[in-house]
Amino acid sequence: MRFHTRKWVKPEDLNANGTLFGGKLLAWIDEEAALYSIVQLENPKVVTKYMSEINFMSAAKQGDIVEIGIDVVKFGTSSLVLRSEVRNMMTREKIITIENITMVNLDEQGKPKPHGKTQIEFVEDRLGNVE
Template identity: 50%
Template sequence: MSEYRHIVRKWVKPEDLNQHGALFGGRLLQWVDEEAAIVAVTQLGTIDVVTRHMSAIDFVSRADRGDLLELEYRVVRFGRTSVVLGCRVENAVTGQEVLTLSEIVFVAVDADGNPVAHGRTTTTPGTERLRG
């Protein structure tokens, strides 16, 4: 599989903080899942995808207000109806890893929510599959 990387950056703002003044874990997972869905859509060429599974979640360091986070995605593998992504979140200010998910699984589905084969086996760098 070719080396595919997708990077998005997020500022940690006051509305993203928990009661301890750190980034709320649920907010980070929202960011991770939303951007992962965008990657899955561009790779599979359909907006009809659902999150099926996320590997163990282990927050290894905190992020504070004003920190800049980098969420880096890669395609781990394609299945018949799925695409498996990996995601590493790093604090660009401190250089520390915040979170790594070894697997985020998305499944292509039909109008009834049933898995459907997508026919993809290689990565693409752009959005051309959505227009094809």
């Protein structure tokens, strides 16, 4: 699992119980999945189609730092299936795992569009040997 983003839990991120609001965390995961997909598919028109079961395993409090990880499960014809894990850097506990986040590549009319990708590409792979 490659962890790409860290978020600092601030007062505005808390629920009435004083812990990280689940909806806020899901928004962070959705944003991270979208950004990851946009970079991988080289298209800013990518949308979330599906998220599998969500099961919160632990909480985060104000001041905690959470880390969001994304892995590619598979490349579809017009989709990218991701897996996400979020962990609390302060307590070392896993907060949530989402096994399937399906992102869809769109054309200018908002219809699914084949992306032609079959494997993860890193920026250095696209640039070649630039010196």
